[in-house]
Amino acid sequence: MKKRFFKILTLIAVVVLFTGCGVDDKPTIEEDNQHEDVPTNKENEAENEDSKDEKNEEIITEEEQNPIDSIDLTKEPNELGEIMILMYHGIGEEETVWQRTAANFRKDLEYMYKNGYRMISLNDYAKGEIYTEEGYTPIILTFDDGRQNNFNLIEENGEMVIDSNCAVGILEEFKSKYPDFNVTASFFLGTNPFGQIDYAEQKLNWLIENDYDIGNHTYSHNKMELLTGEEIQAEIGSVNNIIGEYISDYSVETLALPHGSNPNDEFINDMLEGEYEGNSYKTVAVLDVGWRPAYSPFDTLTDFKSLYRVTASEIDVDGCGMYDYFKQFEENKRERFISDGFSEVITIPERHKEYLNMDMVGDMLVNIY
Ligand SMILES: [Zn+2]
Structure with missing residues (x-):
């Protein structure tokens, strides 16, 4: 630090x-x-x-x-390498396509920590603000659907405490165990954030105060491709308004598309910017369903309105699950993002320089080697 x-x-x-x-x-x-x-x-x-x-x-x-002089090139920094945005849903007793057991979720986190991954928030990714320690690869965790098993409170000695086997409980366990893991995640919510409606306000405020992020998963979980612009604005805006009632000074800026369905081209702007019942919103990052790692935020190929994710599962993933990509990174079959340790410097190997998006680089320094 x-x-x-x-x-x-x-x-x-x-x-x-x-x-x-x-x-x-x-x-x-x-x-x-x-x-x-x-x-x-x-x-x-x-x-x-x-x-x-x-x-x-x-x-x-x-x-x-000059920070560029202190960059250790033997660590092969590559800030145009890929970043995985992991798509989780439930954490529960049974392992299914849409649910990971608590034991497997712990296994995932242990694997990431021990194999050179450090967490960053989706919001920071979207802004190109990457504070990952040098030599490490950023990774992003997302949870869709706002299930109770993502953030569950249980009674213990007359007090409500975080269930140690829900997603947040396990994340907090790793936060204490590995402080340099930079534990964080984005939770994509609909109308009923994490069940236990009486505790919704307490939970949402706790998340924000503890460096987690909240994203939008729409009101009805409908496919965007079936909706008009006005309907899209209602789907997004109404959820933002619900969240805004609990945490008024937080702006929800990210969206996970239900079923990975993108709006028709003519309505894309309604997804990115809109208004509902007097409140406006702006979306800086839109997530598809699991498929492949995302490009670096500094890559010209990155489309912030349709970001790739990787399914955080080992069932029915068809060679596109998280461990398939971990393996490909390990075997150098794909190039992962490796941080140079300076958020203000973008270090890239010469061979990738044509992909550098100078609009995202802005005032930052570029270091090509
Ligand atoms: Zn969903």
């Missing part, structure tokens, strides 16, 4: 040094005058010497502080 903080500080210093010469930079009046004043010869000499010293100092610190 300390190391990251230092890296961020040094980067800020570098950015300040660079932008200090930029056209858009607005100097204070005092600074501006300093540069425009024509000094006498003597003053000039003295100032030159001063600024020479200053410059030397700047160059030295700049060299020392």
Whole structure:
């Protein structure tokens, strides 16, 4: 943590040094005058010497502080590699296509942690804000349908506590066990978030306070392809309004498509932006059903309105389940995203440079090797 903080500080210093010469930079009046004043010869000499010293100092610190110089290329960073967005549904007693047992969910998490994966939130992915430690691969967990077994409260000694075998209970267990796992997940909800309606407000607030995210899974779980623009806005907006009643200062910005059904082209904008009963919404990331790993957010091939997911199951996955892709990554049959450790630098191997989406890169530094 300390190391990251230092890296961020040094980067800020570098950015300040660079932008200090930029056209858009607005100097204070005092600074501006300093540069425009024509000094006498003597003053000039003295100032030159001063600024020479200053410059030397700047160059030295700049060299020392340039984050690109501290990137360890032996870890083969590749920030245009793929990222898995795992699609979970239930966690329960029986293993089915749409439900993982608590034991298997623990096995998944253990596997991810021990094999170089660290969690990031879907919201951060959509913004291209990736804080993964260097050499590690980001992974995203999602849960559809807002089932009670995702977040279940049980009574213990007259108190309501988190069921240690529900999804949140297990995630919290791993959060304590492996603090550097960066445990987080997105829960995609419909009309009845996690059952136990009396505790809905408490649960949603707890999730937000504990670094989890909430997404939209629509009101009726209908196929979007069958809906009109107005119906789509009602399907999304009504759920946002329900969630907004419990957690008013949180904006739901992500959507998991029921049955992976995309709207007709003419109604895609209604999915991305709309209004229902006076409240507007904006969607930054839309998820399909499980199929294959997603591209990096910095890849020109990424379509944030139709992001690939991987089915978090081992039943009926037809070679497209999470362990199939873990294996392909391990055997280098697919290239996974490997972080350079700096959220503000995008490091990519030369061979991928044509896929770099400069709109997503924005102000960040690019490091091609
Ligand atoms: Zn669903």
